[in-house]
Amino acid sequence: MQTTLDMYCVMGNPVAHSRSPWIHARFAQLTQQALDYRRRLVPLQGFAEDLQQLIAEGGKGCNVTVPFKLEAAQAAHSQSPRVALAGAANTLVIDGDGRIHADNTDGLGLVADITRNAGVAITGKDVLLIGAGGAAAGVLGPLLEQQPRSITICNRTFAKAQTLVEQHAPLAAQQKVELLAQELQALEGDFDIVINATAASLQGAGTPVTARVLRPGCLAYDMMYGAAATPFLAWAQAHGATGRDGLGMLVEQAAESFALWRGVRPPSQQVLEELREVIAQETKACTR
Numbered sequence: 001m002q003t004t005l006d007m008y009c010v011m012g013n014p015v016a017h018s019r020s021p022w023i024h025a026r027f028a029q030l031t032q033q034a035l036d037y038r039r040r041l042v043p044l045q046g047f048a049e050d051l052q053q054l055i056a057e058g059g060k061g062c063n064v065t066v067p068f069k070l071e072a073a074q075a076a077h078s079q080s081p082r083v084a085l086a087g088a089a090n091t092l093v094i095d096g097d098g099r100i101h102a103d104n105t106d107g108l109g110l111v112a113d114i115t116r117n118a119g120v121a122i123t124g125k126d127v128l129l130i131g132a133g134g135a136a137a138g139v140l141g142p143l144l145e146q147q148p149r150s151i152t153i154c155n156r157t158f159a160k161a162q163t164l165v166e167q168h169a170p171l172a173a174q175q176k177v178e179l180l181a182q183e184l185q186a187l188e189g190d191f192d193i194v195i196n197a198t199a200a201s202l203q204g205a206g207t208p209v210t211a212r213v214l215r216p217g218c219l220a221y222d223m224m225y226g227a228a229a230t231p232f233l234a235w236a237q238a239h240g241a242t243g244r245d246g247l248g249m250l251v252e253q254a255a256e257s258f259a260l261w262r263g264v265r266p267p268s269q270q271v272l273e274e275l276r277e278v279i280a281q282e283t284k285a286c287t288r
């Protein structure tokens with residue numbers, strides 16, 4: 001008898017370099033889950049149509065990456081509170097009737113990587129979040145739930161930082177966190193945790209803030225990983241900060257998605273270590 005595997009994918013454009021298929025295949029092996037997880041390159045104007053196609057093919061769920069996270073939230077029949085707050089989804093769960101539930105595990109992944117993998121508490125700390133696009137919006141709720149002392153958002157376009165603050169003000173008040181927006185050019189204060197949620201390093205534009213923001217011994221976190229994270233982390237480390245790239249966030253958000261789909265928590269720390277090794281070997285092979 002032929003059995004078909006439960007089918008999942010990552011939908012994005014571009015998507016060719018996504019590490020998600022590797023991560024989910026490894027999670028499946030280690031938890032003895034039988035599933036098939038692939039990359040799915042979606043035409044820029046074709047997300048809704050492609051999602052319907054995935055449902056028609058019997059897909060059980062998907063991750064969603066750039067630039068479709070807003071559309072994914074809108075396409076769902078139901079949204080988790082995190083999606084409702086962020087307006088963006090990175091995980092869709094498809095039930096037997098083809099109904100779509102949207103969640104966002106990016107913020108949980110970031111928090112897990114900082115607190116568990118890096119061993120840095122967020123509670124009681126002063127946090128600077130640089131950027132106010134989809135990436136920043138996706139992580140702000142879970143960061144607030146850690147009850148830092150404050151979160152300051154700064155962004156090249158100040159109005160977007162203000163909008164994020166307004167949207168999250170009720171949660172900040174509930175969690176007793178001081179949440180404020182500052183102009184990027186006139187940023188005041190220093191911070192225990194500085195998170196780069198901009199596409200700035202990707203574009204090789206350097207670091208948009210001065211080293212004054214780095215409190216001695218602070219954690220500088222780039223939500224990017226690989227070569228894209230290097231300029232921000234090199235800058236932060238040169239000024240005494242501990243740098244960490246977003247590879248752990250990638251693995252941890254995947255683990256949260258996997259748990260939503262399969263009801264099983266994979267050993268994410270082991271898979272993160274393995275993935276770092278895979279990337280190190282690839283880098284070595286490239287420079288040989």
Ligand code: ATR
Nearest residue numbers: 131132133134135136156157160198199200205208
């Ligand atoms: P994402 O979903 O990855 O967050 P986005 O919504 O396009 O993508 O947001 C990109 C973020 O990077 C924004 O905060 C953007 O600033 P603006 O809101 O002013 O556009 C920020 N960004 C991109 N390039 C930048 C640069 N060269 N310097 C500073 N910020 C930059």
